[in-house]
Amino acid sequence: MYFQPLVDIRNRNIVGAEALLRWHNPELGNVSPDEFIPIAEQTGLIIPIGQFVIEQAFSASHHWQSHFMSQFKIAINVSPKQFREDKFVDLLTSLLAQYHINPSSVELEVTEGVLLSGDQIINSNLSAINDIGVSISMDDFGTGYSSLSYLRSYPFDTLKVDKSFINDITVDPGDLELVGAAIAMGHGLNLSVVAEGIETEEQYQLLSALKCDYGQGYLFSKPLPKAEFEALLDAQHKPE
Ligand code: C2E
Ligand code: MG
Ligand code: MG
Numbered sequence: 001m002y003f004q005p006l007v008d009i010r011n012r013n014i015v016g017a018e019a020l021l022r023w024h025n026p027e028l029g030n031v032s033p034d035e036f037i038p039i040a041e042q043t044g045l046i047i048p049i050g051q052f053v054i055e056q057a058f059s060a061s062h063h064w065q066s067h068f069m070s071q072f073k074i075a076i077n078v079s080p081k082q083f084r085e086d087k088f089v090d091l092l093t094s095l096l097a098q099y100h101i102n103p104s105s106v107e108l109e110v111t112e113g114v115l116l117s118g119d120q121i122i123n124s125n126l127s128a129i130n131d132i133g134v135s136i137s138m139d140d141f142g143t144g145y146s147s148l149s150y151l152r153s154y155p156f157d158t159l160k161v162d163k164s165f166i167n168d169i170t171v172d173p174g175d176l177e178l179v180g181a182a183i184a185m186g187h188g189l190n191l192s193v194v195a196e197g198i199e200t201e202e203q204y205q206l207l208s209a210l211k212c213d214y215g216q217g218y219l220f221s222k223p224l225p226k227a228e229f230e231a232l233l234d235a236q237h238k239p240e
C-alpha cells in the first residue's frame with residue numbers, strides 16, 4: 001500500500017492521502033494497478049484485496065489522525081465488484097469502528113464503471129454510504145461516458161478531474177477552459193474539486209487561480225510507502 005499526499009491548493013499543506021495499491025512480483029517485477037486490478041475484478045480476488053486495502057488505509061490513518069491531524073482525510077479506490085457486494089456497507093461500518101475512524105474523514109473514490117450497470121444494489125450502497133457519513137468522490141472525471149447525469153443522480157461530495165486534462169492546461173487553451181468549467185460546475189453543485197496529476201509549478205498556479213480546492217501530483221509528491229509518507233507529515237508539523 002502506498003500513499004499519495006492530497007494537498008490544499010491554497011497553501012500546499014498536506015490534508016490527507018489517497019491509498020494506492022502496489023504489486024511487486026518476483027518474476028514480473030512491478031505490475032501496475034491498471035493491469036492487475038481489472039484481473040482481480042474478473043477473478044473475484046478484488047473482494048479480499050479490497051478489504052485488505054481498506055484495513056491498511058484505516059490503520060495508517062488512525063495513526064496519522066492521532067499523531068498529526070485529527071481530520072486527516074483518507075481516500076480509497078473502490079472497484080465495481082466491491083460496490084456490488086451486499087455486505088460492503090456492513091464491512092465498511094465494522095472496519096470504521098474497529099480502527100476508530102471518523103466516517104467524515106473517509107472518501108471512497110468510484111469511477112463511472114461503478115455506476116454504469118445501474119443496478120439497484122449500487123444505488124442502495126451509495127445511499128447507505130452517504131447515510132453513515134462517508135464521502136463519495138467521482139474519480140477520473142471527464143473520461144468515459146455521461147458523468148454529468150451521474151453527478152446529478154448520486155450523492156457525490158467530490159470531483160476528481162482526470163490527470164489527462166491537467167496535463168496540458170499550460171499549453172492547450174481548450175483543456176484550460178474545460179478544467180475551469182469542471183471546477184465551476186463542481187462548486188455550483190457544492191462539490192469540492194481535486195485536480196489529479198499536477199506535475200509543474202505552472203499547472204499549480206493556473207489551478208490556484210481557478211480556485212481548485214485540492215491537488216495531487218508529482219509536484220507535491222509521488223505515492224510513497226507508509227514510513228516515507230509519515231516523514232512528510234513529520235516535516236510539515238515540526239515547529240519552525
Ligand atoms: P487513480 O485512482 O486515478 O489514481 C491516480 C493515479 O495517478 C495513480 O496511479 C497515481 O500514482 C498517478 N499519479 C499521481 N500523480 C501523478 C502525476 O503527477 N503524474 C502522473 N503521470 N501520474 C500521477 P496508480 O497508482 O498507477 O493507479 C492507477 C489506478 O489503479 C488508479 O487510478 C485506480 O483506478 C487503480 N487503483 C490503484 N489502487 C487501487 C486500489 O486499492 N483499489 C482499486 N479498486 N483500484 C486501485
Ligand atoms: Mg483514485
Ligand atoms: Mg483518478
